[in-house]
Amino acid sequence: MSEWMSAEQAALRLGVKAATLYAYVSRGTLTRRKADGRSVFNRAEIEELAGRGRPRRQAGTTELVIESAVTMLGADRHYYRGRDAVGLAATWRLEQTATWLWTGAEAGAPEVWETAPDALAAAREAQRGLSPDVLPLERLQVIVTALAVADPVRYNLEPAAVAQTGKGLMAGMVDALPSEASPDGRDRGLHARLWRKLSGAGAGERLADVLRFALVLLADHELAASTLAARVAASVRADPYAVVTTGLGTTSGALHGGASLGVESLLAEVGEPGRAAQAMGERLRRGERIAGFGHMVYRAGDGRGDALLERVRQAVPGHPRLAVADAVLDEARRRALPAMNIDFPLGLLTHLAGMPRGAGEAIFGVARTAGWLAHAMEEYAKPTRLRLRAAYTGPLE
Structure with a gap:
């Protein structure tokens, strides 16, 4: 046998x-x-x-x-419709990944994704009164709402229509973000446009490809909290923009997409390798968790995080701030913290690239929009809605 x-x-x-x-x-x-x-x-x-x-x-x-054909979780990584996401990230762009998640078919020739000019103008105008200190993820929530209002056919929930909506939506999310960088016509891919929106002056251009790699890895992760929320919204036939808004709201949680913000804060506070032990020790003494370590699924280690960290190292070998990250990782091992997850190298990427505070959340939100819409398509095709039940524990009269 x-x-x-x-x-x-x-x-x-x-x-x-x-x-x-x-x-x-x-x-x-x-x-x-x-x-x-x-x-x-x-x-x-x-x-x-x-x-x-x-x-x-x-x-x-x-x-x-919930039965789904979008993403499967393995021992240390995930698979998009049966294909190793880490392997796909080596060469694919976010656009190819989204197309694969939405249709199960590989994209053809590279296509420039764009949103309607009037919708883009509305999304930019909607941010006019926002403070410069508003986090990028919060801007994305405003942007998506403005894009929705400008789309009169957003209630068409057929798969092809949702995919077309998704292309314009993701392009609008990137292009409506404010930036002082000059337009660059050399590469019109979403990752290149997002890089110009978020990267700081003097950031190593090789890190732009690391951003591409990260976007592919972050495009979906089965029924994470934001995806479950998005599926519930889709199950009652909320339109694609509302689905993405639901996902973005959940992403802001410190135990989900907001974890990279905690990593950014830690790396900024440490500043130099010799301060890692003190900064982490003070956090633990206050009862705070150290962001970027531990995962509910990958108990023995997050292969996504390992792959992304290696990409960062290859892009900027010898960068002085890598020594700070290594000191944090060493201190985590010394204190027997759980294994590193993908939030740590994502926060490190934004730190090295001089991106604004909270950029990791925005990267997560733009990437995960592909997955939220893939899951929404599955729910749109089902005749029933998701209805969870509570186990009542309150008083009885």
């Missing part, structure tokens, strides 16, 4: 749906590998799990399983 079982056999033996089976993989309960292009599972693990019953969820968390 083979030591490996097909997904169908494993799900039947455990009495669960395929989505639940892959949820066990993402939590590290089961081992999965590829054989002849198909997923197979270790028979001994399946039998052991069948004997002791379904695994209990982690204390303090609530897990909801």
Whole structure:
């Protein structure tokens, strides 16, 4: 008898749906590998799990399983429609990634994504009264709302229409951000335009390609908090702009997209390698968590973060601020903190590139818009809405 079982056999033996089976993989309960292009599972693990019953969820968390063909979480990384996202990030742009997530088809020749001139003007005008200190993520929320008002056909929820809306929406999110940089016609890709909006004077141009790499990695991550919120909105037929606004609002949470802001603050406070121990120690003494470390899914380490950090190192070898990051990583190991996650190199990227405070959140929001819309398309195709139930714990009269 083979030591490996097909997904169908494993799900039947455990009495669960395929989505639940892959949820066990993402939590590290089961081992999965590829054989002849198909997923197979270790028979001994399946039998052991069948004997002791379904695994209990982690204390303090609530897990909801929704069937989706968009993204699967592996042991240390994620897969977009079955393809390794870290591998795709080596060469793909955000536009290609979004097209793949939305349609399951590879994009053809490079296409310049743009939004309607009147919509772009409205999005820029909507920010006129904002303080210069407003965080980029908060600007994106204003921008998306203005773009929505300027789009009279936003309620067309057919897949092709949503994809077309997504192209203009993502282009508008980038192009409506304020910038003092001069336009550059050499590269019209979203990552190049976002780089010109956010990077500081004198930032190494090689870091622009690191931004491209990061955008691909961040485009989706299964049912993260913002994606679940976006799917709930889509399930009641909220339009694509409302879906993205919902995702952006959830992204601002310190335990989600806002974690990179915590990394930016830490690196700025440390300043020089010798201060890492003191700065981190003071945070821990105050009962604060150290942003950029630990992940609910990747217990042994986040392969996305490792890949992004390596890209940063290759882009600016010997940069003096890398020594600060290394000191923080060393101190984290000395204090036995959880493994680094992708928020740490994202915060480091914005720090090295001289980007404004909160730029990491904006990068996350622009990238994750691709994933939110992919999940929205799945919900638009379903006849029912998502309706969670509460376990009431209040008084009874």
